[in-house]
Amino acid sequence: MSLASVDRGWAPGEAVSLRTAFGQALCETAARREDFVLLDADVASGTGAKPFVERFPERTIQFGIAEQNLMAAAAGLASTGLIPVVSTFAVFGVMRAHEQFRTAVAYPRRAVKLCCSHLGVDVGPDGATAQMLEDLAVTRSIPNVTVLVPADANAMLRAFPLTLETEGPVYMRIGRSPAPVIHDASVALTVGAAIRMREGSDVTIVAAGVTVARALHAAERLAAEGISCEVLDAFSVKPLDERTIIESAARTGGVVTAEDHSMIGGLGGAVAETLVRHHPVPVEIVGVSDRFGRSGDPDQLAAHYGVDAEAIAAAVLRLLTRRA
Amino acid sequence: MNTSKFLQEQVGSLRPPPGGAHDEPPARMAGAIRRDALTMLHHAGSGHPGGSLSCADILAVLYFRVMRLRPAEPLWRERDRLVLSKGHACPALYAALALRGYFDRSEYREFRSLGGLLQGHPDVGTPGIDAPSGSLGMGLSQGLGMALGGRHQGLAFRTFVILGDGDMQEGNTWEALMAAGVKRVGSLTAILDANGLQGDGRVERQMSYEPIAAKVATFGWEVHEINGHEIDALLAALEQVPEEDAPPRFVVARTIKGKGVSFMEDRQYWHGSVAISTEELAQAHAGLEAGSAP
Numbered sequence: 001m002s003l004a005s006v007d008r009g010w011a012p013g014e015a016v017s018l019r020t021a022f023g024q025a026l027c028e029t030a031a032r033r034e035d036f037v038l039l040d041a042d043v044a045s046g047t048g049a050k051p052f053v054e055r056f057p058e059r060t061i062q063f064g065i066a067e068q069n070l071m072a073a074a075a076g077l078a079s080t081g082l083i084p085v086v087s088t089f090a091v092f093g094v095m096r097a098h099e100q101f102r103t104a105v106a107y108p109r110r111a112v113k114l115c116c117s118h119l120g121v122d123v124g125p126d127g128a129t130a131q132m133l134e135d136l137a138v139t140r141s142i143p144n145v146t147v148l149v150p151a152d153a154n155a156m157l158r159a160f161p162l163t164l165e166t167e168g169p170v171y172m173r174i175g176r177s178p179a180p181v182i183h184d185a186s187v188a189l190t191v192g193a194a195i196r197m198r199e200g201s202d203v204t205i206v207a208a209g210v211t212v213a214r215a216l217h218a219a220e221r222l223a224a225e226g227i228s229c230e231v232l233d234a235f236s237v238k239p240l241d242e243r244t245i246i247e248s249a250a251r252t253g254g255v256v257t258a259e260d261h262s263m264i265g266g267l268g269g270a271v272a273e274t275l276v277r278h279h280p281v282p283v284e285i286v287g288v289s290d291r292f293g294r295s296g297d298p299d300q301l302a303a304h305y306g307v308d309a310e311a312i313a314a315a316v317l318r319l320l321t322r323r324a
Numbered sequence: 325m326n327t328s329k330f331l332q333e334q335v336g337s338l339r340p341p342p343g344g345a346h347d348e349p350p351a352r353m354a355g356a357i358r359r360d361a362l363t364m365l366h367h368a369g370s371g372h373p374g375g376s377l378s379c380a381d382i383l384a385v386l387y388f389r390v391m392r393l394r395p396a397e398p399l400w401r402e403r404d405r406l407v408l409s410k411g412h413a414c415p416a417l418y419a420a421l422a423l424r425g426y427f428d429r430s431e432y433r434e435f436r437s438l439g440g441l442l443q444g445h446p447d448v449g450t451p452g453i454d455a456p457s458g459s460l461g462m463g464l465s466q467g468l469g470m471a472l473g474g475r476h477q478g479l480a481f482r483t484f485v486i487l488g489d490g491d492m493q494e495g496n497t498w499e500a501l502m503a504a505g506v507k508r509v510g511s512l513t514a515i516l517d518a519n520g521l522q523g524d525g526r527v528e529r530q531m532s533y534e535p536i537a538a539k540v541a542t543f544g545w546e547v548h549e550i551n552g553h554e555i556d557a558l559l560a561a562l563e564q565v566p567e568e569d570a571p572p573r574f575v576v577a578r579t580i581k582g583k584g585v586s587f588m589e590d591r592q593y594w595h596g597s598v599a600i601s602t603e604e605l606a607q608a609h610a611g612l613e614a615g616s617a618p
Binding site: 037061063064066068069070071072073074075076077078079080081082084099100103104107108 | 401405407447448454455456458459461462463465466467468469470471472473474476477479483495496499500502503
């Protein structure tokens with residue numbers, strides 16, 4: 001597959017913003033594929049798309065700060081055979097233009113790739129307005145939409161071209177703050193497939209995005225206490241890798257989900273919906289409880305809102321107590 | 325590649341004539357569109373007659389004179405596009421498409437029914453429908469995107485968007501007006517079916533958008549204001565193929581809601597969603613028949 005030609009990447013352990021990787025993925029992919037254009041709403045400096053905008057001005061369409069028009073125009077563009085990559089902050093792309101995304105993009109299955117930065121409390125000091133905590137809930141409930149959440153910069157290099165290869169509309173999350181690299185540069189991503197990051201026998205942790213690294217930290221620490229955690233990177237939130245999750249839950253007997261998103265309707269909801277139908281086991285959902293974010297340092301906010309490694313480890317212990 | 329320049333040449337010289345046989349005069353086809361729209365609304369027992377009748381002449385001129393189409397190949401890449409932003413008027417669009425040969429008129433019977441081809445508002449699953457609509461305000465942007473897609477790929481098609489009064493109250497429409505004017509998307513033409521009545525009252529009482537011609541002109545559009553039931557005026561405003569790098573065209577078509585059916589004309593009740601009885605259908609058809617001589 002064409003992805004093999006992406007041979008650059010970052011060394012595990014480095015801290016790299018997924019925005020940086022998104023910009024690089026755009027530029028690398030542009031050299032191989034001429035069928036996509038970037039749609040910007042005056043935020044290319046913030047989304048990571050700036051290097052592409054500068055190198056490929058003829059493939060960038062500027063809409064100004066008017067996301068409803070941008071999104072419905074993306075639908076029209078896609079209907080002519082181009083692939084529009086919509087790049088903006090999640091609150092604007094997912095929320096401001098939500099009905100346009102639902103009715104003009106998703107309903108007729110337009111190949112619009114909605115790639116949004118600024119998600120969760122990971123946004124940090126900008127505060128609640130930009131800290132979108134509801135995007136997974138509202139995108140995954142729309143028919144025809146694929147929802148992808150890369151966990152690190154190396155995954156982003158693979159995930160972006162994958163959005164172009166995936167038919168129809170795709171929503172992809174792009175973290176803002178530097179995040180630890182946990183995947184090899186050669187990581188293979190498939191829509192509908194989770195990645196087993198660590199094998200374990202006592203509890204399954206299903207995480208997505210920046211929380212995968214935190215889940216691995218939590219698993220590491222718990223291992224010292226004799227608790228064996230399996231960690232799955234649920235890169236493909238929709239379609240969810242139900243088979244892998246059910247198989248793992250059947251082996252471990254309990255699942256903890258972890259996401260920088262509201263506890264309502266996100267990855268936790270998706271996993272719980274799957275398990276309750278196919279293999280009910282106790283589930284603990286790690287996410288932001290039903291409230292808005294606030295300004296602060298991203299790491300401090302992760303601790304404050306209970307979406308850090310500490311919170312994941314605590315949820316594992318709660319789960320084991322419930323099961324005892 | 326300088327696509328604008330390329331397009332200017334294409335549009336100017338190589339544009340083929342409209343495809344398919346349609347020798348009927350547009351006025352006669354407008355009558356047929358009205359007749360068929362009412363028939364399907366009668367079958368459905370719900371839907372929007374008033375706004376369907378007001379845009380029948382516009383659709384007749386577009387589908388039977390102006391647009392370059394291949395009904396046997398609905399997704400032909402270089403076809404002219406049409407977005408009916410006022411999607412509730414789809415009975416008139418479905419009638420135009422059926423009369424143009426996109427699907428059989430027997431589909432009318434299952435308009436708005438489970439299992440039918442013709443949805444209550446436009447859906448791209450219906451041959452000839454280029455964009456979903458029914459939620460006001462999204463049509464002009466979709467048309468803008470199509471026109472930009474044509475420009476980017478050097479395709480010389482035109483894009484037409486039919487707007488209703490309600491579309492002019494949606495902020496999304498004004499975002500699209502701004503962008504299309506700034507980007508000089510000459511292949512884009514918007515036609516406002518200004519019938520003056522909206523769902524719950526007269527436009528000037530709900531939220532006036534006037535003076536619309538002046539407002540849109542300041543957004544960088546070439547504006548025409550015409551009687552939307554005069555075939556010659558519609559032809560004059562729509563037929564001339566624009567330059568690609570030119571202001572987009574905005575046609576304010578002053579119309580009468582319910583046009584062509586005496587008991588529906590300018591009557592709020594017939595905005596919809598309403599049922600048309602067998603007697604009302606017969607009376608409407610008879611009236612259209614009598615008035616059909618162009």
